Amino acid sequence: MRIAIEGLGLVGGFGFGADALRNALKGNLPSPGTLRFPYGDDSIEAPAFMADTAPLDQFVTKRSLRRIDHFSRMALLGAYGALDDAGRLDSDPARLAVVVGSGYGASATTFAFLDSFIQDGDSCSSPTHFSNSVHNAAAAHISISLKATGPSLSVSQFEMSVPSALLCALQMLRENRADRVLLGGVDEACAVLGYCRQRFFGAPQGPFDPLDFGRQSAVAGEGAAFLLLSREGQGEARYGYLNDVQMGRIDQGGLRLPEKSALVLGADGHQGCGRLYQSLPIQGRAHVCHAQAYGSLPVGPAFDLAAAALSLKDDRLYPGTESLGDRSLCCLKLAEDGNFGLVSLSG
């Protein structure tokens, strides 16, 4: 059973909304902002694609965001954006499921929670920070805000978070456990993650180019990308269909690329994964990469799905102008440990 993509909700370094991402895919790439973090006695300002959640004002009151941190705000904006884009803000919340993937969860709040008891003692641990640091906080805030009483599921396994979340989202629809699923990925760029990146990789070597597989050029990003999904025939497939998702290990022969498909590679400027993309048997097959539009983050594959969906809608293999013709699209994410996630989409 194919799954229709009814709407997209996107926020990241490129701005907010499908048009903002489309603009970046056309080559009007955003300039990275900065992420400042302490580095020993120094502080570093690293380039990073940061997300602004101000457009949330369109959907919810300021008061309702009182206890909601930046991480969950990005997710909330993605979720509302996808429903709005599909014209389904009034969708039946009793049959709406929420499935969220995140590589690191609410990392800034996780460390804010540690701050609360490191500064003031264990008995001053902040319960608000603790509750918001739990990995399913974003999904919970979405379900609560939308009154969505269908299944609410959060998954976390670094770069494979989104393919894995999608696997369960498709199952929920195929098993008729929900009529619509808000499937999304969210990750934030915080100071500690910036510090860790700096320790592991140093500064980016030269300009950010994810297709230059041999070079460590990744620039961090943050944001949320959500897709509103429904069973074929039960909603308008404004962005085409999701056919299938596969996960497995490259070295065990599980990766089979469908004939006649163009590839959206999940490469994001990390040398360690770049080597794996480099050794793929993809000579002669059209392949593109969109990380320059949103940056390097574990849930990059959610943005790749959105970019593929826009390519299907516009019949144009971004960033170029050529038509897709009768080709399908495949989003392929490879992780340094040899795992892959492959999602196939068609118009």
Add this chain to the structure above:
Amino acid sequence: MSFQSPVAITGIGALCAVGSNLNECMESLYAGRRKVAAPGAFSSSHGTAWPVCEMAALLPGEQEQDAEPDLLRTSRLGLAAAREALSDAGLQAADLSRLRVGVIMGTTVGSAMNNEAFYRQYRQGEHPEMAPIERYLRSNPAAAIARAFALSGPCQTVVNACSSGTDAIGLGASWIRAGLCDLVLAGGADELCRVTYNGFSSLMITDAGPCRPFDVRRRGLNLGEGAAVLVLESESLHRDWSRNERGWVLGYGSACDAYHLTAPRPDGLGLKKAIAEALSGSGRKVEDLAFVNAHGTGTPDNDRVESRVLSELMPGVPFLSTKGFTGHTLGAAGALEAAFTLACLEQARIPASIGFGCADPELPAAPVTEVTEIEGGCALSESLAFGGNNAVLILGAKRGIGCV
């Protein structure tokens, strides 16, 4: 949801404070033994040393020289449960290499990048060793199991807070039905962690003594640690191998309260929805249930909502909470309780709900107070979580006991 075919469970592994494998756990449960004490692995400056249900520093199969393990304790707990489950199923590495084997594990602590020692040094402007971060990056609980057994199927770590273990088993069964895998290792794992300990203390829902689920004197939960893993088998594999199963996943349901980040919805709407979905998928009725393994954390709010829903939807069905034995093991809880539920169905009796002594006039239903014989081939296990998640499993006994 329409009827779904049962999924065979052919191996079980479980460990927690009251036992280093499933048999030991069940002996403790039936004997009414528990081990609740102030934390040994860490100290804190709280006015009260909130007691916990902790395991020995060395886990089953570990030696002293593993003192600097390259995996987080959560993943090592998961691995121990997976080893026991595979051995229980009589599966060797060679069997697994020929199959498409998926892994789905629930956790909370196992996914959190919150190493305190690293962060304290970072805050002081030092350059800490990166080893704790590298260890965290290696320790995703599902990925660690897949790597240890060289498995090639889908891999997922469910982070649905306290319902994660229940969700993982339900979703794993769905992978089998959908033909995504021949075999799935499904369960949950969580370690005791100072950060989480501070978190639950700050919510003021921990008991200063051993926890008392459903008792009028209940003051909160005790945190615990542990892991459990079930081996789920596809229908064709189960037919070809024709091995004895330990039980069946008959149904799964989940629903969100969409009410509050930390408080359960007073009318139990999400829980009721999840129970209805699980029952309808299993094709069973309330009358078929031999017993219910309740979430029963011992917090005032949780037990109130749960007892209301139990008395309304399943009046007269005996129920218990095993949190008094295990403590609240968070992401592992649903998996441990599924393992216990299967073992109870096998033995046709359930332990006394430890910690319960004095009924709460406000609660319309009370758990069993002694080891109780049960009749019937299926039981329900339920979990309620942060964020309003509710997850429910209907589990069936092996053939010959029930009527699958």
Add this chain to the structure above:
Amino acid sequence: MATVAKLKSILIEDMNLEDIAPEELNADTVLFGEGLGLDSLDAVELVVVIQKHFGVEIKDMEEGRPAFQTIGTLAAYIDEKTAA
């Protein structure tokens, strides 16, 4: 009254009530439910906030309940504990 004034600014800042001006609050302002709209999670946060700013420990919610009515009752509770 000093405690009431201090509580007002602490509530606005630490409970993220920035949409409220200090002038809108007084000793009779009800904290929970229909009043300021605080809930059970705010209640436990408030326990921490009071310990941090006033050094007053509220050991459990049974003890805190009578104090957690209005800004005035909470201020009186804090004053009583700090005077002791």
